[in-house]
Amino acid sequence: MTTTRPDRILGPGHDEFWNWCARGELRLQCCDDCAELAWPVVQSCEHCGSNSFQWQAMTGKGTLVSWCRFDHDYYKGLLDMPYWTILVELDEGPLFVSNPLSIPEEELALGLAVSLAFQDCEDAGGAFKLPVFKKT
Ligand SMILES: [Zn+2]
Incomplete structure (x- = not known):
């Protein structure tokens, strides 16, 4: 089932990120x-200013460090309400904002082990695979 989502940011760097997702891989820029x-995607390294990157594959493993339930319909009916946003600390270190996949509200807990999944979605830019996280 394809889910309609708010429009992604596209353009240099972002397009490469989504192309990796389309292949079922979560890859982040590595200086x-x-x-x-x-x-998130940068045009130059925040540590040294370089603008030369490789796209490094993440393991897709992480832990839940924060979460938030949204009860206000900011997207005017686009998303099923309520919806959850989670903050995952990837095993490689970066913090990644995402959505939970089939994690009951009462099981959201600090330090919960989660792993990557991809959800078939679409926006004005077309079909794409959204990185989300399920319980490990
Ligand atoms: Zn750097």
Whole structure:
């Protein structure tokens, strides 16, 4: 089932991120000069200023560090209400904002082990795979 979502940010860097997601991989920019990971997408490294990156594959494993339930319909009927946003600390370090997949509200807990899944979605830019997280 394809879910309609708010429009993604597209353009340099963002397009590469979504292309990796389309292949079922979560990859983040890794600086060629200082080896720091960058997320969200950057045009130049926040640590050393380099603009040379590789796209490094993440394991898709992480832990839940925060979560928030939205009861206000900010997207005017686009999303099923209420919806949850979660903050996952990836095992590689970056914090990643996402949505939970089939995690009951009462099971959302600090330190919960989660793993990556992809949800078939679409927006004005077309079909895409959204990285989400389920219980490990
Ligand atoms: Zn750097």
